[in-house]
Amino acid sequence: xxxxxxxxxxxxxxxxxxxxxxxxxxxxxxxAPSTPAATAKPAATxxxxxxxxxxxxxxxxxxxxxxxxxxxxRVSCRLCWLKNGEFAALLNAxxxxxxxxxxxxxDLRPGxxxxxxxxxxxxxxxxxxxxxxxxxxxxxxxxxxxxxKFIGTLMQKSPSGFMYLLxxxxxxxxxxxxDWKGAKVGVQAEGIITVKIIAAMNGLTExxxxxxxxxxxxxxxxxxxxxxFNGWNTNQAWTLQKAGKxxxxxxxxxxxxxxxxxxxxxxxxxxxxxxxAKRFVRATMKGLQxxxxxxxxTAENIVKLGDKQDLEQNTWRxxxxxxxxxxxxxxxNGLGYMSPDRVKKISQIMYDTTxxxxxxxxxxxxxxxxxxxxxxxxxxxxxx
Numbered sequence: 001x002x003x004x005x006x007x008x009x010x011x012x013x014x015x016x017x018x019x020x021x022x023x024x025x026x027x028x029x030x031x032a033p034s035t036p037a038a039t040a041k042p043a044a045t046x047x048x049x050x051x052x053x054x055x056x057x058x059x060x061x062x063x064x065x066x067x068x069x070x071x072x073x074r075v076s077c078r079l080c081w082l083k084n085g086e087f088a089a090l091l092n093a094x095x096x097x098x099x100x101x102x103x104x105x106x107d108l109r110p111g112x113x114x115x116x117x118x119x120x121x122x123x124x125x126x127x128x129x130x131x132x133x134x135x136x137x138x139x140x141x142x143x144x145x146x147x148x149k150f151i152g153t154l155m156q157k158s159p160s161g162f163m164y165l166l167x168x169x170x171x172x173x174x175x176x177x178x179d180w181k182g183a184k185v186g187v188q189a190e191g192i193i194t195v196k197i198i199a200a201m202n203g204l205t206e207x208x209x210x211x212x213x214x215x216x217x218x219x220x221x222x223x224x225x226x227x228x229f230n231g232w233n234t235n236q237a238w239t240l241q242k243a244g245k246x247x248x249x250x251x252x253x254x255x256x257x258x259x260x261x262x263x264x265x266x267x268x269x270x271x272x273x274x275x276x277a278k279r280f281v282r283a284t285m286k287g288l289q290x291x292x293x294x295x296x297x298t299a300e301n302i303v304k305l306g307d308k309q310d311l312e313q314n315t316w317r318x319x320x321x322x323x324x325x326x327x328x329x330x331x332x333n334g335l336g337y338m339s340p341d342r343v344k345k346i347s348q349i350m351y352d353t354t355x356x357x358x359x360x361x362x363x364x365x366x367x368x369x370x371x372x373x374x375x376x377x378x379x380x381x382x383x384x
Contacts, residue, residue, distance in 0.1 A: 072103055072104060073103055074107065075106055075276065076106075076107040076108075076126040076127060077106065077108055077126060077129060078120050078125070078128075079110050079129075079130050080129070080130050081132070082111065082306075082307045083306040084306050084314075085234070085309065085313075085314045086261060086321075088287070088301075088314075088321065089154050089284050089291060090106075090130070090284055091287070091301050091302050091305045092291060092301050093286060098283035098286045102282060103279065110307060117129035117130065118146060118148065119140075122266060127266070127280075128269075129263075129265070130263060131261075134150070134258045134259045134343065137150060137264055138343075138346065138369065139364065141374050142366055142367060142373075148265070149265065149374060150343075150376070151263050151264060151265055151270070151281055151379045152262065152336035152337075152338070153260070153336055154284075155261050155325055156325065156327035157260070158252055158260040158324075159234040160251075160253075161231075161233060162230050162250040162252075163231060163237055163240065163247050164247065164249075165221065165240075172246070172247070173248050173249055176250065177199055177250060178204070180199060181204060181208045184210045184212050184225070185227070185228045185230070186214030186225075186226035186228060187213070188213065188214060188215075192213075197255075198252065202255075212226050217231075217239055219239075221240075222240070233249050233320055234320050237249070238316065256349055259338060262338075263280075263284060274379065277379040281380055285334070285380065285381055288335050295315065295322060299318055333380075333383055334381060334382045334383040340372070343371045347371075350365045351365040351367065
């Protein structure tokens, strides 16, 4: 839920960029109008001249040259991971020409392990970025004083949570963190603080459960070495699916209301060129809608533009991912909407959370920011 609350799929995310200037439109010059001929004096009588040939008579009058096409504006966006189905909305927008229709030549730059989009965009490497979790940008703004803002979210719920294998006859998604009592909870080191917070919210002490530092995949869960595995249900759950296992999921967003995969930009870009931000967001939201309307086509676009993507896996993924794209808020306000009250609640939880003990204890946030310090819905197209 904080800087430590990152998507723990198969690694981390994001990298450099390219800030390129606007390209002015170029138009061919308009031909000057012809000048009327002066009145001539009567001429001596001459034999009649032969009539003009048919071709000459049919020749059209010279026309004005067409205006040159307006060049696309080159813009870059740093993703927080490799190009995969997580960024279906952006890949759809690129594959279907939505960015081009908005006059943008979009450069979608992949992230990777150890690559953080936040300082890259703040450092003017790119105009836009995608961050995995809302807590990361909030911390970057409050603690790191980076001039950044959310301008839309691709997912209303985070895919991060706790997977478990179902027992015979058990219905999926019925368990809560209260069921961690006496269990082994597998999590990567960065996510331990999230486990402790959610456990405390459910009345558990650290003596009630055992934290096991896990790898990036659910292999320990499959081997029976842990009872719960913290990961993304759009990623690591595929391993369980392929193994033929029936599984359940406790979504972290039910306890810490993070958004996931949020679009963001520098404040100076939003102030100086709001139309650019609107065009970028509008095209991306159109790509997000296509993912809902046509998941099959979307999976094909992911394979076409993604990094070594599998069609079967991404077809499955879209079925899971689409359940987290909409909410009551989006049905009322349109895709990408972020609730200011919810962002304020996330910030408050982070502020109330300390890491370390005794003299080493430190709050995740130095203060609770106002929602408009870290987010704006002004660039979203709204409800269609």
